[in-house]
Amino acid sequence: MHDSPSADSALSTSRRGFLKQSGTIAAAGALSGVTLPHVFAAEDNTMQIAVAGPGGRGTGACANALSVESAPMKLVAMADVFESRIKSSYEGLKGKFGDKVDVPGNRKYVGFDAYKKAMDALRPGKDIFILTTPPAFRWLMFKEAIERGLHVFMEKPIAVDGPSGRRMWDLADQASAKNLKVGVGLMIRHCKTRKELFNRIKDGQIGDIVAMRAYRMHGPVASFRSTRKPEGESETLFQIRRFHSFLWASGGAFSDYYIHNIDECCWMKDAWPVEAQASGGRHFRGENVDQNFDNYSVEYTFADGSKLFFYGRCMEGCNDAFASYAHGSKGLAVISSNSHWPSSARIYKGQKMTNSEIAWRAPKEGPELDPYQVEWQDLVDAIRNNTPYNEVKRAVQASLTCVMGRKAAHTGQVVTWDDVWNGTEELAPNVANLTMDGPAPVMPDANGRYPVPQPGINKKTEY
Numbered sequence: 001m002h003d004s005p006s007a008d009s010a011l012s013t014s015r016r017g018f019l020k021q022s023g024t025i026a027a028a029g030a031l032s033g034v035t036l037p038h039v040f041a042a043e044d045n046t047m048q049i050a051v052a053g054p055g056g057r058g059t060g061a062c063a064n065a066l067s068v069e070s071a072p073m074k075l076v077a078m079a080d081v082f083e084s085r086i087k088s089s090y091e092g093l094k095g096k097f098g099d100k101v102d103v104p105g106n107r108k109y110v111g112f113d114a115y116k117k118a119m120d121a122l123r124p125g126k127d128i129f130i131l132t133t134p135p136a137f138r139w140l141m142f143k144e145a146i147e148r149g150l151h152v153f154m155e156k157p158i159a160v161d162g163p164s165g166r167r168m169w170d171l172a173d174q175a176s177a178k179n180l181k182v183g184v185g186l187m188i189r190h191c192k193t194r195k196e197l198f199n200r201i202k203d204g205q206i207g208d209i210v211a212m213r214a215y216r217m218h219g220p221v222a223s224f225r226s227t228r229k230p231e232g233e234s235e236t237l238f239q240i241r242r243f244h245s246f247l248w249a250s251g252g253a254f255s256d257y258y259i260h261n262i263d264e265c266c267w268m269k270d271a272w273p274v275e276a277q278a279s280g281g282r283h284f285r286g287e288n289v290d291q292n293f294d295n296y297s298v299e300y301t302f303a304d305g306s307k308l309f310f311y312g313r314c315m316e317g318c319n320d321a322f323a324s325y326a327h328g329s330k331g332l333a334v335i336s337s338n339s340h341w342p343s344s345a346r347i348y349k350g351q352k353m354t355n356s357e358i359a360w361r362a363p364k365e366g367p368e369l370d371p372y373q374v375e376w377q378d379l380v381d382a383i384r385n386n387t388p389y390n391e392v393k394r395a396v397q398a399s400l401t402c403v404m405g406r407k408a409a410h411t412g413q414v415v416t417w418d419d420v421w422n423g424t425e426e427l428a429p430n431v432a433n434l435t436m437d438g439p440a441p442v443m444p445d446a447n448g449r450y451p452v453p454q455p456g457i458n459k460k461t462e463y
Helices: 056-066 083-100 114-119 135-148 162-177 192-202 235-241 252-269 371-385 392-411 417-421
Strands: 047-052 073-080 108-110 128-131 151-154 182-184 209-218 275-281 295-301 307-314 321-328 332-336 346-348 358-361
Touching: 047 056, 047 114, 056 073, 056 083, 056 128, 056 371, 073 083, 073 114, 083 108, 108 114, 114 135, 128 135, 135 151, 135 162, 151 371, 162 392, 162 417, 182 371, 182 392, 192 252, 192 332, 209 252, 252 295, 252 307, 252 321, 252 332, 252 392, 275 392, 295 392, 392 417
Parallel strands: 047 073, 047 128, 073 108, 128 151, 151 182, 209 307
Antiparallel strands: 209 321, 275 295, 295 307, 321 332, 332 346, 346 358
16 A cells, blocks of 8 residues: 655655635546556647636636646636635636636536536546645545546645545555656745755755754734634535635645745755654634634754754734744755745855855846746646656655644644654545535534644644
8 A cells, every 4th residue: 555654755856826815625537547648649739727626726726827838728627616716716817818718607617526527628648637625625636636547736735634645645656657747736846946955955065954943924814713604604615615724624724834834944954854842822812713723833853853943823913934944064044035935045154144144045147937837837848748747745745744743733742753644533534525514524512613722631633
């Protein structure tokens, strides 16, 4: 079946723009076991895409796909559990891309099985299915796409617990066996400036990395905090619409937002942590009924004893920070300093960030390419050139590293990589059977509040 990935294994190389809606959703093919050939013909090189979850991220991913210059692209189908999301996304994309958006009413699908109908519009071995639903549905839809023989682009995180991570690990092998190309939205891995920084670190320019630190501190964003469910709305749809608020759907704020900073640090370290200890808490909650902590402080430990300190906060009126740093025995590397892009990557001779100490910085000639766009170009090039391309296993490691830190904070215990990889706690075991009006994976109490992490009280499970 699957082998547990080493926590310090080497990494393979590896959105949030365009429209600001928030995205959701949720015939096995006859191609199972078939290796798909390289099928591009000179007379028809248009590549088609379909999307499940055309919210903000899904719409952004479609926009990036339709902006690829090396191949004609066309959006042909859309699926979601909210018709309004499809309508809003379609109108925005149609207005921007015109004829590249060809999604008539009979190819706009609503419901929990809508993604399967959208896949029907695509051609095996040639077209790309975009998975930008809440992460809980990732393994379910990825499995279907593999059975259909479709290339895939999916958003991060791709797993919210150990069991879903193991499924994705196995599915990665199945996709590669069928010659399918799979991209994952950890777009920072496609940043050319950071690749240069990685090479310089590997060459020893900052010496041995002894400590790293990363910050994602800001006010409330997305649906991290939710007020009580409106009267008349189904519990399942309420939680999917506000998926950042519920751990089963997204891994919460920690997994969905903090994964980028954690992943870029582990990339520069060229290793994954083996354990984590953490703290965090909820403050000034008022009527909010979500499951997130407002702040997280995590100490990750690598196999060589070096540390990654991660700080996350989602509170109003506090100091904001968005940056990642690597401290070496000979110098300091800035991985990011204000946002995902541009990276503003640079190296200092010592540990002080002063202009006189800069040893290298990203070249100023020309703008740094948008990694959201570059990752799509890389995926399309791999399909057209029939080169190996599968980012899933590395994304599983990034996703489960987040689970390790999140669970350490939520339980108050030291959590190891093996604890997560071999863990049995599955936050949404019934995700394949959800219905529009059925029970959700987590239900409120009589006062409309949901279970929240209680460190030291619930020591084995997150809530």
